[in-house]
Amino acid sequence: MLQWIHSPKNTQVAKYIKCYWLIEKTTLQDTHNFPKLNPDPSAHLIICPQAQHYHYDTAAIASDGNGSHWLYPQQKTLRLDHTQRFVCLGVKFHVGALYSVDIPNYNHPSLNSAASIEIAEWLSVTDFSVESLLQLGRTEPLVCCAKLDELFLPLLNNAIEDQHSEITRKALPLLDSTPISTLGEKLCCSQRTLERSFNRVTGLTMKQCQSMDKLEAMLEYLYQRDATDIDWVDVALTFGFSDQPHLIRQLKKQIGLTPKNYIEERGLAIDIYGGVNPSE
Secondary structure: OEEEEEOOOOHHHHOOEEEEEEEEEOOOOOOOOOOEEOOEOOOEEEEOOOOOEEEEEOOOOEEEEEOOEEEOOEOOOEEEOOOOOEEEEEEEEOOOHHHOOOOOOOOOOOOOOEEEOOHHHHHOOOOOOHHHHHHHHHHOHHHHHHHHHHHHHHHHHOOOOOHHHHHHHHHHHHOOOOOHHHHHHHOOOOHHHHHHHHHHHHOOOHHHHHHHHHHHHHHHHHHOOOHHHOOHHHHHHHOOOOOHHHHHHHHHHHHOOOHHHHHHHOOOEEOOOOOOOOOO
């Protein structure tokens, strides 16, 4: 499995795009054929060959198609179909970034779905080649990232900002360190104004976004530890849960697993799309 993650170098691009990533399955000898993608408040543009099939599903919803596509913010764990060889070059946008970006046929805010896209048409480039970009990603990741910066810069230079996007951008980095109930005062606006603007830009409540961020940080922490070294009471306290039962309820709600099940399956419950890499 080939994988990498890098951040944009251009500061204007980095204002809207969190990272670029690539994952390629080069052999069928892989036991992780149906990995799970954890809840994520960010949208991803996924660049892949036109004939390559994509499939995401939860217990109630499935998204299928071929070729490059958007994967919009999802509130539940998705199951992916990785039974065949594939290659995906991803662009992970910052939370709420699509509010400011011009995307044809986009109904903001879109959640829990995928949608196909003609990238060359969207970016208004005539010499765009998916295959050439993917090959560059395979062989020269940093050159590929520089090319992506170049492709996205004209679009992002024309991104539209308003008072809703500005206040949301200020609130996002404070979610993990500041009680939500005090954020309005801290940002010199009413709590109701902040909550309405945040929901308008992201499609999510601040509490939902905070829970997803907490989950991502906790899973990254757990990936770095052996099962025998994990003290779940300590984990609960470290990541702001009132007690271990609270942690168990939240883990079950967000990724459908109890702590015991998670330890048994954590190689399958992954965020490979610009987040925590799967264990080998």
